[in-house]
Amino acid sequence: MSNTLTVALIGNPNTGKSSIFNQLTGLSQKVGNYPGITVEKKEGQCKLPGGKRARIVDLPGLYSLNTSSMDERLVTELLLDPKDPNYPDVVVLISEVENLKRNLYLFTQIKDLGIPVLLAINMIDRMSRKGITLEVASLEKKLDTKIVLVSTRRGEGLDRLKEILADPASLPRGPIMDIGRVAPDYFGELKKAFPEEDLYRLWLSSSQDTNTTAVDLGALEALKSNFIKSEEDLKKLQHRETALRYQKINEALKGAYGVDPEKAKGLRASIDRILTHKVFGYLIFFALLLLIFQAIFEWSSYPMDFIDAQFAAASEWISENFPPGMLTDLLAEGIVAGIGGIVIFVPQIAFLFLFIALLEESGYMSRVVFLMDRVMRPFGLSGKSVVPLISGNACAIPAIMATRTIENWKERLITILVTPFTTCSARLPVYLILIALVIPEEGSFMGIGYQALTLLALYLIGTGMALLSALVLDKLLKTKGRTLFLLEMPAYRLPLLKNVGLTVWDKTMSFVLGAGKIILAISIVLWFLGSHGSSENFDRAEEIVGQRIEQQGLATGSLINLQVQLDSRREDALAQGLSQARLRDSLQLWTQELEQTAKAQEIAGYKLEHSYIGRAGKAIEPLVRPLGYDWKIGIALITSFAAREVFVGTLATIYSVGSEDEEPIKARMAADINEAGQPLFNLATGVSLMLFYAFAMQCMSTLAIVQRETNSWKWPLAQFVFMTILAYIVSFAAYQILS
């Protein structure tokens, strides 16, 4: 055995396992994925008395080694295979004082595998309130183990836990139950065939759907078929095992564990009556959703604007102070802007996970599932899918991360795949400018203006498409076996600040470091393609545009923008009481200055048009023409793959408007004429574009987070292809019908 002890934390869900893990490891913990599957892997280091160290592995919560989900199977497979690098030297079985009987069920199973088990009984601070009495010494003897009483809330018992871990040899090992009593004939034969093996290990290997290599499954199967002929035979034996285990546990608890029934009836019943009430239950839940939505939509806009401004300033500072050249451009416009594009999501992620951690820690999340299960079930979604779907209306990134709380893999996957259809805030600028252009301001239906109605329709279409795709995916995706809906309704608890903080920290870091890499890489590529070109037009942009301006004057877009800027400055000046004579001088100066800027902007627009992206936009023009788009929109479609709102900025650059203000861009867009001599942004094109943005996966950050959360490229690519094709078809139909 190496000097580092491997300790596995195992326990039922809701026993405070993560609190103990957090207190043992602090910030030394690492969160990753188990290879090939998407079960979260958490481990950390812990110093033990006497200078030893322990590697603490936090395993998914489970009720029994008889598994029914991917997470649970992982634990059973690990405990069956001593050659696994994570195979524990010691198991700390974490139980909770109120549900001790049920927690001990898992304890007896692990004990029977012959692994040294230390029993940690958590939440002892609740004992007196719940009228629970516990005889530790007697229980230790009957269960053949060492017991530590822990209260993570008060920080008690953890030192004692570490002391015992420092001397692992002192822990008794060996089975607590004679598993042979389940089926004496069968187990007799097993013992003869595998004299070296632990009997319970053999029984588990043969009764579970696992891929363990630790025992010869073939030989085991052959022997098993003589005794267990059907699924029903197997269940009969498992039933007997369950009854025997509870018999053993009841014997052990007799006289050592007592509950005063008067005190045990706690607050839970009365709180539940309100929170799961058919009217108040929903009202409270929707009020909470509204609050969460407000936080990620409204409150986080302040830190986001701040982050945006800081990164823009940093980028500008680098461009001004570093020697000009390709490397400076890469740093300022590629890397710094790219990192800014990652950090900008941090406030939303932090807010959402603050709320989610509070909901989970307090025990309320289970009530949400209870309330919403029947509503979401027909769509193949979980009651827990409601939180991600609503959050998706602010931003899909934190919403998709929030699906981690859904235990069932299929329900989680469907939620991940459909969340990007909900109307995230990045779609808003695109919708708003298009609505302003093509939907008449006048006129209303039932008192609601057409423009507002259109926006509402777009939100409804997003939600509708999310649910519809969920329905389809539910039919398409096949999963092994039926999953059981069995939801624990834990006791209500005050959330621990440390756990909430660590969750927020964890999620934020996992986004910044995990998905961030992909986002940064894509944004550098997009920056390169948008700012480089290999044609003569691109290289001589300054010269060509300069000549054109000399001969034909400034372009329409520039003129419109110039006039708008000039007007606003004049108004400001008049408001400040500038004299007419001074104003005239100023106007002349401003015009010169604005003309210089306009020239620079036209060069930028010309460069973009002839960059690699510009050429790609022109190349896809035949493809997007049936949707009513021209090459300018084509370019904007490609650049806005970075993020949807980039659409507006790109059009501003192409039209040489230069400013991000809506008015001049809108004016310039409205003035654009297509080949037929009609306005380019007519109703048909506008609606077609809005629908395209409603359905297409125009967001590299979402793809990156889906890659991270599903741990494969298969799902994000499938999602991208499906959404783009869908968007294409719908926009095509809309344009053809309307034009």
Add this chain to the structure above:
Amino acid sequence: MDLMQGQRGTIREFSEHNLPVKLMELGCLPGNVLELVQIAPLKDPIYINLNGNHIAIRRSLAALIEIDIIVEPQAP
């Protein structure tokens, strides 16, 4: 299972092939007591107290559990 909200019952002997092992492991064994705590607003799922374990299950699963209703003595 045909309890009313708030009622309790004793679990009867049952044939194993119906019930998932998991439910047995959570204490759904003959002789144990089950209480119907709450029915969700849309009638499904239901929230039960099974031998001290507070869990929610779907109606279809609950239908498989056979019980004898305990008649509570009326408060005077």
